[in-house]
Amino acid sequence: MSEEAKVPQQEEKQSEDQQPKEPRWIEKVAPKDVDWGTLVVIPLLAVLSALIVGAVLIVISEGFDAILPAYKALFQGAFVGWNSISETLLVSTPLILAGLAVGLGFRAGLFNIGAEGQMTIGGLTAVIAGISFEGLPAVVHLPLALLAGVLGGALWGFIPGVLRAKTGAHEVITTIMLNFIAFRTLDYILKQPFVQAEGRFDPISQEVLPSARLPRILTWLPVEGAEQFRLNLGFLIALAVAWVVYWVLFKTTIGFEFRAVGANPSAAKYGGIGVVSAIILVMVFAGGLAGLGGANETLGVLGRAFPGFTAQIGFDAIALALLGRSHPGGILMASFLFGALRVGGRTMNTQTDVGIDLIVVIQALIIVFIAAPELVRAIYRVKGGKEAEQLTRGWST
């Protein structure tokens, strides 16, 4: 081939590669300006739109008059009274941790659908640590049980991480499969004599020893029924963990590496970042976060493990990460919102004829509107802003 024929081809290829990619990945790793339209207005409109569509569903199933009582019960159940607030924060706690697990993955270009399974295993290992070691003081036992939860979840994140980094097996498929495997593992281990509650034949664990339970933190409040408030230490731990994740992601080298891998793995590789170890590490961290979320459930509010104790929190986490734009602060806010929806949904379920599954529909709609900001802009005629982000990569490695 002659020299002339080669040159223009190369040039064309270069310009094609550079133009869209280079500025974008730098901007993603180190965003200069905060776009309020994308960060605040779109999420608010998304929530509003989802509630409107939810109202349409209520009209279809129960009639026009049911909307107001249903949404009123939803609001009151979540926010009115000290107990409601305690419950909302309590329910938000595992959502924060699981949401961080998914959000951390997104930052590195990985879609961790496995938070549910990681929570399951983390909650289980925490229970095993929590029912063993009788006689240990709480200052040792509780951190030990929490650590067991983190490690269990981290193991369940390590597997898809390694598979992704070494074989290219897509984490979406492997994490979903590991979810099912985690549920079966839970069923199996809960029936083993060293875990199963005495005198029971169904899969349910013994009760966690008091020294490994997360202590309640609002019982001192000078209001009536304060001793019943279930909010526990896990909430403060989750807040601290959210701050740590923020610090690691945005203030440390390793966090920069994670974000660089997520923004452009090829550029990261040529910039000297170990992509393989970064992918594995992100999944281990994410698994650990979700595992802590599971431990928070079993050591805190539930006090034991049983099939399905994760209650779809790991799946809600996907919505949380999207709604919070994978930023720890955003995930915190999103978790409070979803916690309120879940707690209010219970009241709605008992006081009116509208079922709690409506909450799931509303959450799914929120993700639709968040994932497609163009859609929201088109509906409400909001101008400007960026288009939808490509958060994950296809099947290729």
Add this chain to the structure above:
Amino acid sequence: MTAVAESVELVRLPAEVRRARILGVVYLVLAALVFFGFAVGTEGDVTFRFGEKPGDLDWTVSAAGLATFTAIVFAFLGGVQLVRGFGKKTNLVLSLAMGLFAISFLGWAAAGKSFSMTGILVTTVALAAPIAFGALSGVMCERVAVINIGIEGMLLGGAFTAAVVGSLATPWLGLVGASLTGGVLALGLAVLAIKYRVDQIIAGVVITIFALGLTSFLSAQFLVENSQEYNNPGVLGPIRIPLLADIPVLGRIFFSQNIFIYSMYLLVIGLTYALFKTRWGLRSRAVGEHPKAADTLGINVFRKRYINVFIGGLIAGFGGAYFTIGSVGGFNENMTAGRGFIGLAAMIFGRWHPVGALAAALVFGFADSLQVKLAILDTGIPSEFLLMAPYLVTIVVVAGVVGQARPPAADGQPYIKE
């Protein structure tokens, strides 16, 4: 990237050699496992029954002998794999080897007893059907470069509509409704992925979560209280094809099934022909491989993607109907239990080809039915581990195969017209 993928045929890349070696070692490990696990210490003969009644068409063999034979075959395959590999036939050889492994496993599990092979094969085909429809839906979408992770949701939506419409009208109308439900969900995916250029994997997951939430909500709201009225569609029974159904063994497996199984075969044949022998197929594949070139030649990339994704949704919705009017005759919350995702894995295992997708679905169906049948044999293996089998197989397949298979070049990338 493209250059690398094309040179695969000529020169074996280091990564490929390494993969082949790993697979070779896996074969050798399995050989040892089969020998020491299933051959050593196993006594008695196993009888595989292929006929309707005990006595006709039995195949009796020593369980230990069968396992030894399998171990030798695996050792041989491992050796070949280490030395030169099987190239493009790797997946085929792997599937056949897995089949042999399963048979020797069954021999060990049922040693001293008899075991109905026809029974397990009939169940295999039945359980493979929804997975195959899911995989074919995936093929339809991904051949035009739209990743469809929403298959699970489309199956679930199809299952729900089939139950409701089947109860209010007839099961046949339920089938139509189910297909359309899948189609509508697929249009949702298409709008998000093509028009709004949402990350396709997220869009697919959204479709699944949405379908799960909506069907659970409507089911709790309407179906649970009035199940006689809304959730009692009846089942589309098997249709015997005269003469062919009387062929021993094969007749029961292939020609005495319900509409879903026949549709599955027809769809595989039809799709293979359409994708690889017609102008429509060539154009679809062009859109998936190089949309810009296709656009330059006058193909409407967007329209092609919309239409094909819609058809993919129709297929998935149809397959979803199997869960209700094809088998148990009623809807339960989240009854698809991840089958859509397994279908996705089947599509990858089958290398984005309808025939490969069907073969892979049959492998998964077999793993699924093994679990059902082994529970009866009482092997001492906890049922929880048997229930894990299909999911474990999926992970192994995706981890071992995905790097070798090449997806359509533009898969997952939104197209932006200049």
